[in-house]
Amino acid sequence: MAARSLALPAGQEAFVVAGPRQAQAPGRVAGTSQSPGLAPLAPLASVAAAAAATAAAGRRQQRQRVACRAERQSAAARKAVTEKLVTSIDPSAGPEGTYQVGIDFKNWLQSAKEELKVDNLKVEGKVPAWLRGHLVRDSGSGSLPRWIQEKQVMMEEEELLRPRRMGAPGAGQMLAGENVEPFAVAFGGGGVRSGAFCSGVLWALAETNRLRHVTHISSVSGGSIAASGFSSFLVARQSTAPRGQGLDQWYREVVAEFIERSQRNAGYLVSFDNLWKAPEDHSSKVPRSLDLPLMCLVVLGVLVAAPLIFCVFYVVPVSMLIEAFWGGAMRDCFCIPPPKEQCGFLDLLQVDGTASHRIEGSFSLVVLVFFVTLLVILAFVYSCCGIENSRIGDNPKRYLHWRALVHLSSRWLVMLVLIAATVQLVFQAELWDYGKYRALEGKNVCAAYWKARKTGGGGLCSGLWLPDEHLLAQSRFKEFQSMIQEEEDEPLRELADQGNTTNSTLQTQFKEDRKGFSFIWSFFVLTLGFGVVALSFKFLGWSGLWKVWLAVLLPLWFIWPASFLLQWRIFGPITGQALVSPVFDTQIVGKYTERAWTIFTTMSLILAVASLPLFNFLHRFVHIYFRVSLQRAFYHDGADVPVEKVAKCPFVPVLLFGATLNEFQRPENEEPHCLFSLSQHAMGCQRTNFVRCPQWMTLSKCMTLSCAAIDGFVLTQINKWHTRILMAMLNLTQGDWLRFDIGQNWHSLSGRFPALVDQPHIASLIDRMPDMILFACIYLFILIANLNSTYSSGTELDNCDTFKFFRNLSAALIGIFIGIFSFFGHVPCLSWLLSSPLIRQIHMPLGF
Numbered sequence: 001m002a003a004r005s006l007a008l009p010a011g012q013e014a015f016v017v018a019g020p021r022q023a024q025a026p027g028r029v030a031g032t033s034q035s036p037g038l039a040p041l042a043p044l045a046s047v048a049a050a051a052a053a054t055a056a057a058g059r060r061q062q063r064q065r066v067a068c069r070a071e072r073q074s075a076a077a078r079k080a081v082t083e084k085l086v087t088s089i090d091p092s093a094g095p096e097g098t099y100q101v102g103i104d105f106k107n108w109l110q111s112a113k114e115e116l117k118v119d120n121l122k123v124e125g126k127v128p129a130w131l132r133g134h135l136v137r138d139s140g141s142g143s144l145p146r147w148i149q150e151k152q153v154m155m156e157e158e159e160l161l162r163p164r165r166m167g168a169p170g171a172g173q174m175l176a177g178e179n180v181e182p183f184a185v186a187f188g189g190g191g192v193r194s195g196a197f198c199s200g201v202l203w204a205l206a207e208t209n210r211l212r213h214v215t216h217i218s219s220v221s222g223g224s225i226a227a228s229g230f231s232s233f234l235v236a237r238q239s240t241a242p243r244g245q246g247l248d249q250w251y252r253e254v255v256a257e258f259i260e261r262s263q264r265n266a267g268y269l270v271s272f273d274n275l276w277k278a279p280e281d282h283s284s285k286v287p288r289s290l291d292l293p294l295m296c297l298v299v300l301g302v303l304v305a306a307p308l309i310f311c312v313f314y315v316v317p318v319s320m321l322i323e324a325f326w327g328g329a330m331r332d333c334f335c336i337p338p339p340k341e342q343c344g345f346l347d348l349l350q351v352d353g354t355a356s357h358r359i360e361g362s363f364s365l366v367v368l369v370f371f372v373t374l375l376v377i378l379a380f381v382y383s384c385c386g387i388e389n390s391r392i393g394d395n396p397k398r399y400l401h402w403r404a405l406v407h408l409s410s411r412w413l414v415m416l417v418l419i420a421a422t423v424q425l426v427f428q429a430e431l432w433d434y435g436k437y438r439a440l441e442g443k444n445v446c447a448a449y450w451k452a453r454k455t456g457g458g459g460l461c462s463g464l465w466l467p468d469e470h471l472l473a474q475s476r477f478k479e480f481q482s483m484i485q486e487e488e489d490e491p492l493r494e495l496a497d498q499g500n501t502t503n504s505t506l507q508t509q510f511k512e513d514r515k516g517f518s519f520i521w522s523f524f525v526l527t528l529g530f531g532v533v534a535l536s537f538k539f540l541g542w543s544g545l546w547k548v549w550l551a552v553l554l555p556l557w558f559i560w561p562a563s564f565l566l567q568w569r570i571f572g573p574i575t576g577q578a579l580v581s582p583v584f585d586t587q588i589v590g591k592y593t594e595r596a597w598t599i600f601t602t603m604s605l606i607l608a609v610a611s612l613p614l615f616n617f618l619h620r621f622v623h624i625y626f627r628v629s630l631q632r633a634f635y636h637d638g639a640d641v642p643v644e645k646v647a648k649c650p651f652v653p654v655l656l657f658g659a660t661l662n663e664f665q666r667p668e669n670e671e672p673h674c675l676f677s678l679s680q681h682a683m684g685c686q687r688t689n690f691v692r693c694p695q696w697m698t699l700s701k702c703m704t705l706s707c708a709a710i711d712g713f714v715l716t717q718i719n720k721w722h723t724r725i726l727m728a729m730l731n732l733t734q735g736d737w738l739r740f741d742i743g744q745n746w747h748s749l750s751g752r753f754p755a756l757v758d759q760p761h762i763a764s765l766i767d768r769m770p771d772m773i774l775f776a777c778i779y780l781f782i783l784i785a786n787l788n789s790t791y792s793s794g795t796e797l798d799n800c801d802t803f804k805f806f807r808n809l810s811a812a813l814i815g816i817f818i819g820i821f822s823f824f825g826h827v828p829c830l831s832w833l834l835s836s837p838l839i840r841q842i843h844m845p846l847g848f
Contacts, residue, residue, distance in 0.1 A: 147689045153682045157654055160681075161215055169243055170650030172215035184216035185653075187223025191709070192266060194222025195229075195634070199259050202230055206255045209248040220658035224706035226262075227655055228699045229634035233258045235649045236636040251651075261634065268633030269295055282638035298625050306731040309618050311561055312611070313838060316604045317782050319562045319569070321814075322422060324785060324807045327462040327570045330427050334571060335446035348423050368416055371409045378406050396667035397826075404823040412819065422559045425523075426566045432519035433567075434575055446574060460573060461789045461800035518580060520564050527553045550720075569597060594790060605783045612772045613765055615837050616737075623736045627704040641699040647680040655679050657706040661687065662715050678702045683738070691740055696759070701736070708735035725845040737837070771836035774817055781810035818842065 164172040165182065172182045185205070187198040198219070205211040219227040233254050241250050265271070265283045273279075275289040284291065326349065333343035346365065381387065382402065391399040530553065534545035568579040572592025579589035579596075589596055611618065632638035646652050661676040666687060676685040683697075684690030710732050714723050727733065765772075785806035791799035818839060825834040833839055 147691060150686055150690060153690050169247060171653040173212050180213060182213045182215045185214055187219035187227055189221025189223060191222045195225035198223045198226035199262055202255050203259060206252040211251045212247055214653045216654045216656060218656040218658060221707050221709060224657050224703045225630060225634055228703040230258050231646055231652045231655060232635040232641050232699060234652045235641050235646055238649050238651055241651055265633035268629050283632050301621055302730050307729055310729045312604050312608050315561050319565050320601060320782050320786055321811060323566060323569050324462050326423050330570050331574060334430055348427055349420055371413045374409045391667045399667050400826045408820060408823045418555060418559055421556060422562060426563050429519035429563060429567050430571050461803040568592060601786050602783060605779045609776050609779050612775055619731055619837055620736055622731060623734055626734050627700050631700040643680040643693045643697045643699060644695055646699060657702040659705055661685055705735055711735040721845055728841050728844045767835050770832050775838060778810050778813050781806045
């Protein structure tokens with residue numbers, strides 16, 4: 001599998017999930033616990049960077065002027081402050097107190113400007129935790145987030161813990177005369193069972209008066225449930241913590257309260273306690289009798305709703321484009337009577353205006369040959385031009401461009417092969433389902449179709465009409481039309497004379513004659529049986545059949561949803577057949593009518609456009625259900641806690657939620673994943689650097705990212721293209737995309753609208769605005785083309801300009817932006833494409 005290889009951008013987003021690896025006790029390294037994750041994405045707006053640099057230069061000049069003026073006005077006073085030794089501070093007064101040096105620290109902190117430098121202020125003695133933490137946290141951050149190195153993160157944590165080693169209350173407190181050392185604890189994974197075990201560890205430490213000495217808690221999976229739940233109780237109870245002796249007893253009380261709630265809500269998904277009333281401990285918002293129905297709804301969402309969402313956003317638009325380009329050839333081939341020469345594979349792939357029996361007339365084949373040739377050229381360039389050396393050099397852009405072209409070419413080849421397979425599958429399905437009736441009554445079934453094609457009596461714009469009689473590649477379809485229509489003239493005259501015998505009647509009779517299982521359902525059952533046999537051989541040590549099944553037959557399953565829809569649309573105008581589900585041959589819609597097709601496609605595309613802002617939510621419902629369930633069961637009062645609030649609580653150890661960043665690679669990296677950690681102070685890893693945790697990050701978010709076992713198992717243990725497609729189709733994502741709020745578009749607005757800092761969803765929508773406009777245009781252009789896909793009189797050449805314009809325009813947008821530019825996310829002006837969750841979902845099964 002090819003992994004993402006990007007230079008680290010100014011701003012990005014990552015999908016972080018959990019894995020089964022064991023946590024390790026930290027010395028302090030980022031991500032001491034491991035779990036898997038999915039790829040950071042590229043930044044936005046190089047123009048904003050230039051503007052920010054100009055503004056920063058202006059601010060620096062202003063700070064220098066203010067600093068010089070302040071230096072002249074209060075040199076003596078500042079000198080007295082910097083030389084003063086702060087001693088004997090009593091923390092009991094808190095931030096409201098005025099201390100012995102004669103400075104009101106509360107007002108001083110509130111009035112201190114960025115220009116005022118206090119680097120020489122010497123602080124010793126028992127400094128209160130609220131003051132030390134405030135100074136450490138505020139001194140390093142500016143008005144906007146910035147990248148920080150791992151060394152700086154470790155230094156800031158050390159500064160945070162140092163006063164506690166000198167007796168200040170909090171996690172890691174060391175009292176005078178104690179002959180013990182502070183230490184760290186690592187919690188492993190295993191779901192709720194692991195959480196129960198880790199809760200017992202917390203109780204054992206509290207009973208032996210050692211919990212106070214814990215400086216770090218590293219956790220992964222179920223261990224993160226215990227670590228985060230315990231931390232929520234510490235934050236909620238911090239106002240009752242003693243400032244002097246008795247801290248050990250306080251820790252025991254907090255642990256006991258946490259364990260009591262955990263035991264009561266161990267069955268956090270489904271509980272049968274007090275069924276008809278919402279729990280008083282807020283472990284659920286609804287009565288417990290609704291727990292099981294809610295879980296069933298989530299399961300149905302995975303099995304039914306998620307595939308439907310996938311169909312609305314991807315299958316329906318792609319099916320409409322396939323019909324728009326290849327539907328005419330398939331209809332004409334179907335209506336050729338069996339005695340005549342039948343269409344070949346290449347004939348089915350003709351795009352209108354290029355139909356030909358000669359190979360050079362096949363536009364589809366030309367495109368396939370082009371990408372194969374491009375791959376051969378890229379392989380030659382790699383071996384002859386030192387691409388591998390540029391990968392590990394100072395300027396890896398050549399390697400990144402080369403790699404993007406390789407992925408682009410190979411993915412286009414795969415997609416074109418799948419389209420060709422879909423066209424052939426749909427045509428063979430129609431021959432299987434209705435072919436013998438066409439042989440018996442072909443003249444009647446296709447009479448109206450050929451009559452319209454011959455007399456200009458209306459039809460579909462996706463039909464094959466050659467605009468130039470002198471094309472180098474002459475069309476067999478032109479010959480077919482002439483031969484068939486000559487033989488059909490007499491039946492057509494008879495039909496016209498009868499008057500009361502309508503094509504609708506013939507279509508209805510034709511549809512009712514169809515018996516037996518459909519091709520799609522039969523194909524599914526046969527390939528499933530072959531897969532079972534191949535899997536049996538694999539267990540016996542013969543994996544050849546299994547590899548054949550995965551490589552050849554399994555991809556056809558993933559175009560299965562489009563097949564029965566295309567069959568209805570392409571051949572429905574001829575046969576009047578019903579829309580039949582591939583599952584058990586159940587009828588979804590009655591006989592085909594243009595009105596039924598228009599209503600179905602219009603509703604689907606309008607729903608897709610309206611749901612674009614909600615796509616992140618629709619794609620995350622498993623994650624949300626999982627996170628909220630754990631939070632309400634094991635957190636204090638069932639309430640989430642911002643990590644910023646956790647960071648200000650001195651009694652919470654440094655929390656290290658383990659994760660693995662999957663598929664993010666700098667060019668010089670060999671492995672597709674690396675360690676990643678989240679704490680209440682910062683998040684990141686050595687490969688990405690670190691950022692301070694944003695204000696919107698919460699404790700439950702960190703916990704859930706560390707507990708995402710499904711994603712972790714799939715992306716690390718069975719990381720194959722078919723498992724990725726299943727993840728994309730079924731939304732099997734317990735993990736979530738994690739925003740790196742650096743260099744994002746919304747930062748330019750955060751000064752005027754401070755609420756954006758606390759609203760990640762609104763900020764994400766601002767960043768996603770370009771891609772939402774792109775997809776809205778694609779869906780609307782396909783819709784306009786579909787609404788103009790028929791004509792009532794004349795020929796296609798006279799009536800289908802609007803259809804062809806919007807069909808080609810939508811296909812061009814897909815090909816250029818999604819099919820080409822999205823592979824060049826390392827180029828700053830194109831990085832916005834990788835902020836799109838739809839494009840990310842497309843790339844997931846492609847392994848890019």
